[in-house]
Amino acid sequence: MKENIEHHNELRIPREDTCYVRIYPDPVLIKKAIPVWNIDGKVKEVADRMAESMYANKGIGLAAPQIGMLSQIVVADLGEGLRTLINPELVEGQGESVMEEGCLSLPTIEVPVKRMEKVFIRGWDLESKEVSLELIGFPGRVYQHEIDHLNGILIIHYVSRSKRELLIKKMFKDLKRSQGKGSIL
Numbered sequence: 001m002k003e004n005i006e007h008h009n010e011l012r013i014p015r016e017d018t019c020y021v022r023i024y025p026d027p028v029l030i031k032k033a034i035p036v037w038n039i040d041g042k043v044k045e046v047a048d049r050m051a052e053s054m055y056a057n058k059g060i061g062l063a064a065p066q067i068g069m070l071s072q073i074v075v076a077d078l079g080e081g082l083r084t085l086i087n088p089e090l091v092e093g094q095g096e097s098v099m100e101e102g103c104l105s106l107p108t109i110e111v112p113v114k115r116m117e118k119v120f121i122r123g124w125d126l127e128s129k130e131v132s133l134e135l136i137g138f139p140g141r142v143y144q145h146e147i148d149h150l151n152g153i154l155i156i157h158y159v160s161r162s163k164r165e166l167l168i169k170k171m172f173k174d175l176k177r178s179q180g181k182g183s184i185l
Protein backbone atom coordinates (compact mmCIF):
# COMPACT_ATOMS: atom_id res chain seq x y z
CA MET A 1 0.00 0.00 0.00
CA LYS A 2 1.09 3.51 -0.78
CA GLU A 3 1.59 6.35 1.63
CA ASN A 4 -1.46 8.55 1.58
CA ILE A 5 -2.23 11.63 -0.47
CA GLU A 6 1.10 13.51 -0.14
CA HIS A 7 2.53 11.54 -3.03
CA HIS A 8 -0.57 11.94 -5.10
CA ASN A 9 1.08 13.90 -7.89
CA GLU A 10 4.43 12.28 -7.61
CA LEU A 11 4.58 9.52 -10.17
CA ARG A 12 6.95 6.72 -9.46
CA ILE A 13 7.45 4.26 -12.24
CA PRO A 14 9.87 1.68 -10.98
CA ARG A 15 12.68 0.71 -13.33
CA GLU A 16 13.35 -2.84 -14.44
CA ASP A 17 15.87 -3.45 -11.71
CA THR A 18 15.81 -4.68 -8.14
CA CYS A 19 13.23 -2.10 -7.12
CA TYR A 20 10.83 -2.80 -9.93
CA VAL A 21 7.20 -3.01 -8.83
CA ARG A 22 4.70 -4.66 -11.17
CA ILE A 23 2.04 -2.29 -12.41
CA TYR A 24 -1.52 -3.07 -13.46
CA PRO A 25 -2.49 -4.80 -15.82
CA ASP A 26 0.43 -7.15 -15.18
CA PRO A 27 -1.35 -10.54 -14.98
CA VAL A 28 0.65 -11.61 -11.91
CA LEU A 29 -1.31 -9.05 -9.89
CA ILE A 30 -4.62 -10.81 -10.32
CA LYS A 31 -3.44 -14.33 -9.56
CA LYS A 32 -3.61 -16.14 -6.22
CA ALA A 33 -0.30 -16.52 -4.41
CA ILE A 34 0.61 -19.94 -3.07
CA PRO A 35 1.50 -20.70 0.55
CA VAL A 36 5.14 -20.90 1.60
CA TRP A 37 5.93 -24.39 2.95
CA ASN A 38 9.49 -23.87 4.03
CA ILE A 39 10.80 -20.56 5.39
CA ASP A 40 14.32 -20.85 4.01
CA GLY A 41 17.03 -18.56 2.62
CA LYS A 42 15.12 -18.12 -0.61
CA VAL A 43 12.10 -16.72 1.26
CA LYS A 44 14.38 -14.34 3.19
CA GLU A 45 15.89 -13.21 -0.11
CA VAL A 46 12.44 -12.50 -1.55
CA ALA A 47 11.45 -10.63 1.63
CA ASP A 48 14.63 -8.52 1.38
CA ARG A 49 13.90 -7.62 -2.21
CA MET A 50 10.32 -6.77 -1.29
CA ALA A 51 11.45 -4.48 1.52
CA GLU A 52 13.95 -2.81 -0.79
CA SER A 53 11.27 -2.21 -3.42
CA MET A 54 8.78 -0.97 -0.84
CA TYR A 55 11.19 1.57 0.65
CA ALA A 56 12.52 2.67 -2.75
CA ASN A 57 8.98 3.47 -3.86
CA LYS A 58 7.93 5.04 -0.57
CA GLY A 59 5.40 2.35 0.17
CA ILE A 60 4.25 1.27 3.60
CA GLY A 61 3.32 -2.25 2.56
CA LEU A 62 4.05 -4.63 -0.29
CA ALA A 63 2.94 -8.12 -1.29
CA ALA A 64 5.12 -10.66 -3.14
CA PRO A 65 3.04 -10.64 -6.38
CA GLN A 66 4.00 -6.96 -6.73
CA ILE A 67 7.57 -8.06 -7.46
CA GLY A 68 6.34 -10.93 -9.61
CA MET A 69 6.48 -13.70 -7.00
CA LEU A 70 3.32 -15.71 -6.42
CA SER A 71 4.18 -16.54 -2.81
CA GLN A 72 2.20 -15.66 0.29
CA ILE A 73 4.62 -13.09 1.69
CA VAL A 74 3.88 -9.50 2.72
CA VAL A 75 6.08 -6.79 4.18
CA ALA A 76 5.00 -3.59 5.92
CA ASP A 77 6.55 -0.73 7.82
CA LEU A 78 4.06 1.44 9.64
CA GLY A 79 6.73 3.52 11.33
CA GLU A 80 7.65 0.84 13.85
CA GLY A 81 10.16 -1.01 11.73
CA LEU A 82 9.90 -3.66 9.07
CA ARG A 83 7.60 -6.61 9.56
CA THR A 84 7.47 -9.64 7.29
CA LEU A 85 4.47 -11.93 7.43
CA ILE A 86 4.43 -15.29 5.72
CA ASN A 87 1.16 -17.05 4.90
CA PRO A 88 -0.83 -14.23 6.58
CA GLU A 89 -4.40 -15.10 7.31
CA LEU A 90 -7.28 -12.89 8.31
CA VAL A 91 -8.74 -14.90 11.17
CA GLU A 92 -11.56 -12.56 12.12
CA GLY A 93 -12.65 -8.96 11.94
CA GLN A 94 -15.16 -6.54 13.39
CA GLY A 95 -16.73 -3.26 12.40
CA GLU A 96 -16.05 -1.39 9.22
CA SER A 97 -14.61 1.87 7.97
CA VAL A 98 -14.08 3.53 4.60
CA MET A 99 -10.88 5.29 3.59
CA GLU A 100 -9.10 6.35 0.40
CA GLU A 101 -6.30 3.95 -0.50
CA GLY A 102 -3.48 4.02 -3.00
CA CYS A 103 -1.36 1.15 -4.31
CA LEU A 104 2.17 1.02 -5.72
CA SER A 105 0.86 -1.17 -8.54
CA LEU A 106 -1.75 1.43 -9.49
CA PRO A 107 0.15 4.73 -9.59
CA THR A 108 -2.04 7.89 -9.40
CA ILE A 109 -5.16 5.95 -8.43
CA GLU A 110 -6.89 6.41 -5.11
CA VAL A 111 -10.23 4.90 -4.26
CA PRO A 112 -12.38 4.61 -1.16
CA VAL A 113 -12.23 1.08 0.21
CA LYS A 114 -14.49 -0.38 2.88
CA ARG A 115 -12.55 -2.59 5.28
CA MET A 116 -12.91 -4.10 8.71
CA GLU A 117 -12.01 -1.76 11.56
CA LYS A 118 -10.53 -4.35 13.89
CA VAL A 119 -8.79 -7.46 12.63
CA PHE A 120 -7.03 -10.47 13.99
CA ILE A 121 -4.28 -11.68 11.67
CA ARG A 122 -2.11 -14.74 11.96
CA GLY A 123 1.03 -15.65 10.07
CA TRP A 124 4.68 -16.60 10.44
CA ASP A 125 7.83 -14.54 10.68
CA LEU A 126 11.19 -15.18 9.00
CA GLU A 127 12.35 -17.17 12.03
CA SER A 128 9.43 -19.58 11.48
CA LYS A 129 7.68 -18.33 14.61
CA GLU A 130 3.93 -17.97 14.61
CA VAL A 131 2.76 -14.35 14.81
CA SER A 132 -0.66 -13.16 15.99
CA LEU A 133 -1.64 -9.55 15.47
CA GLU A 134 -4.66 -7.67 16.70
CA LEU A 135 -4.86 -4.47 14.70
CA ILE A 136 -7.24 -1.54 14.89
CA GLY A 137 -7.79 1.13 12.24
CA PHE A 138 -5.09 2.04 9.72
CA PRO A 139 -2.51 -0.70 10.49
CA GLY A 140 -5.23 -3.32 10.11
CA ARG A 141 -6.25 -1.69 6.84
CA VAL A 142 -2.70 -1.99 5.47
CA TYR A 143 -2.55 -5.73 6.19
CA GLN A 144 -6.03 -6.26 4.72
CA HIS A 145 -4.81 -4.46 1.56
CA GLU A 146 -1.69 -6.68 1.35
CA ILE A 147 -3.62 -9.90 2.04
CA ASP A 148 -5.99 -8.88 -0.77
CA HIS A 149 -2.95 -8.80 -3.10
CA LEU A 150 -2.23 -12.43 -2.22
CA ASN A 151 -5.73 -13.28 -3.43
CA GLY A 152 -5.37 -11.28 -6.63
CA ILE A 153 -7.65 -8.50 -5.37
CA LEU A 154 -6.74 -4.87 -6.03
CA ILE A 155 -8.29 -1.62 -4.79
CA ILE A 156 -9.91 -1.05 -8.18
CA HIS A 157 -11.96 -4.19 -7.59
CA TYR A 158 -13.85 -2.23 -4.92
CA VAL A 159 -15.40 0.19 -7.43
CA SER A 160 -17.87 -0.32 -10.24
CA ARG A 161 -16.64 -1.55 -13.60
CA SER A 162 -17.33 1.80 -15.27
CA LYS A 163 -15.50 3.76 -12.57
CA ARG A 164 -12.63 1.25 -12.80
CA GLU A 165 -12.31 1.74 -16.54
CA LEU A 166 -12.19 5.52 -16.13
CA LEU A 167 -9.54 5.30 -13.42
CA ILE A 168 -7.35 2.96 -15.48
CA LYS A 169 -7.64 5.19 -18.53
CA LYS A 170 -6.61 8.18 -16.45
CA MET A 171 -3.72 6.25 -14.92
CA PHE A 172 -2.28 5.37 -18.33
CA LYS A 173 -2.68 8.97 -19.48
CA ASP A 174 -0.86 10.24 -16.39
CA LEU A 175 1.91 7.66 -16.78
CA LYS A 176 2.38 8.54 -20.43
CA ARG A 177 2.55 12.24 -19.65
CA SER A 178 5.08 11.63 -16.90
CA GLN A 179 7.25 9.51 -19.21
CA GLY A 180 7.10 12.21 -21.85
CA LYS A 181 8.55 14.67 -19.37
CA GLY A 182 11.31 12.25 -18.50
CA SER A 183 10.45 12.64 -14.87
CA ILE A 184 10.37 9.00 -13.98
CA LEU A 185 11.96 7.97 -10.72
Ligand SMILES: [Zn+2]
Nearest residue numbers: 001103104105
Ligand atom coordinates in the same frame (compact mmCIF):
# COMPACT_ATOMS: atom_id res chain seq x y z
ZN1 LIG B 1 -1.29 -2.50 -3.20
